[in-house]
Amino acid sequence: EDGIMNCADFEKYLQERIKVGGKTSNFGNDVQLKRDKTKINLTSNVPFSKRYLKYLTKKYLKKNNLRDWLRVVASAKDSYELRYFQINNDESDNEDEDNA
Numbered sequence: 001e002d003g004i005m006n007c008a009d010f011e012k013y014l015q016e017r018i019k020v021g022g023k024t025s026n027f028g029n030d031v032q033l034k035r036d037k038t039k040i041n042l043t044s045n046v047p048f049s050k051r052y053l054k055y056l057t058k059k060y061l062k063k064n065n066l067r068d069w070l071r072v073v074a075s076a077k078d079s080y081e082l083r084y085f086q087i088n089n090d091e092s093d094n095e096d097e098d099n100a
Helices: 007-017 050-063 089-099
Strands: 031-036 039-044 070-076 079-084
Touching (some): 007 031, 007 050, 050 070, 050 079
Antiparallel strands (some): 031 039
16 A cells, blocks of 8 residues: 555466466466455465465565565464564664663
């Protein structure tokens, strides 16, 4: 929603890369991928690895040089979300003052 990542581009990337039955773009009726503004929902009737989705997400972030700012975090048992890395500049400033 802040414009750092294009959700439509990520959806297209997943559609091209997800393998079902060993073949890419083989969704059929077993797997559906849909986008709602900033969320992408993947629904599967066949066993689908959550880790595989995380792997593809990390690969997309690396390809678009977003891996330094975003990370993939499990928000629930069956979902992931992308979060910013927490950068604490205040703590490092305080440590520098203590050493002086």
